[in-house]
Amino acid sequence: MENKLISQLTTIAELYYMQGLTQQEISKRVHIHRSEISRLLKEARKLGLVQITVNSNVQSLNSLQDFLIKKFNLKDALVVPENTESLDLQMLGEFAAQYLSKKITNNSVIGVSWGRSLAHTIQSMPDQSQRRGITVVPLIGGPAGRLKNDYQSNKLVYILAERLNAKGESLNCPALVSSKALKSELTSNPNIQVVLNYWEDLDYALVGIGSNAITNLTQWKEFYKNSDFTNLLKKTNAVGDILSRPYTQDGKIIKSSKLNVIGLDLNSLKKVPNVVGIACGKNKVRSILGALNTGVLNVLITTDITALGIKSLCTSESQM
Incomplete structure (x- = not known):
């Protein structure tokens, strides 16, 4: 085989696999069509240029999945083996995508939130x-400040709709x-009402889970600037949020008259x-x-290390 081709496959x-770029991002960088990128990756694996090590401890993964399902009354759980040296969101995304591609059916209405894992x-x-009759809609508006475009709900809706x-x-x-007045004015707009009406008929909601541990990062400060969200997290025992709706570790949903969100509420x-x-x-x-304690989720896709952390917290709470 020519050295030029081997060099291309390696690059x-x-x-x-190492830098975590999507096939679309690689396509733009190396100026090759996305479908060809997929073929070349398969060729690299076939030739042994890429060797993927799979965690063979399936029993452990199944045990964690069973724990999550029974403990939180879930319909299903998918626990992905995680590289202990790094958090590979690309791998999590690939497992989650394969799972969802088998579950989503024709004529479904799918709602999408935002965030890195979901992206x-x-x-x-x-x-x-080959899918037919599917509609994809955002579950929340866009950021007032700057947020990487690839993570925004409208962009994710566009990509998912194209794939399905x-x-x-x-x-x-x-x-x-x-203000509530501005929220009322915006949500009464006929174009926005189209999306809000779809929220009544959702079959699937795909959501990321925010953490109060990352709200100090620049990109999230920009997202929540000029809002009461960050102050609300500091004043309460909030540990995270779904669709910018915060909650405590025991699953209590925190409400505030100062927090005016244009997005689906958790109830x-x-x-x-x-x-x-x-x-x-x-x-x-x-x-x-x-998030699990709120009762909002009925399917969780996460990694084994994260699942072990959740199980450890549950064990600690039960011993208190």
């Missing part, structure tokens, strides 16, 4: 052009506004038949536990 494999999942979704041969709707308003989210939470990381163990 693409390094970008995908990796949706960007990893395989093309399913689906109709996509956008929600062109801020997630957080300054309405509970009514959706399939609410899939996708999140992992040591800094999110408490926030994921809180």
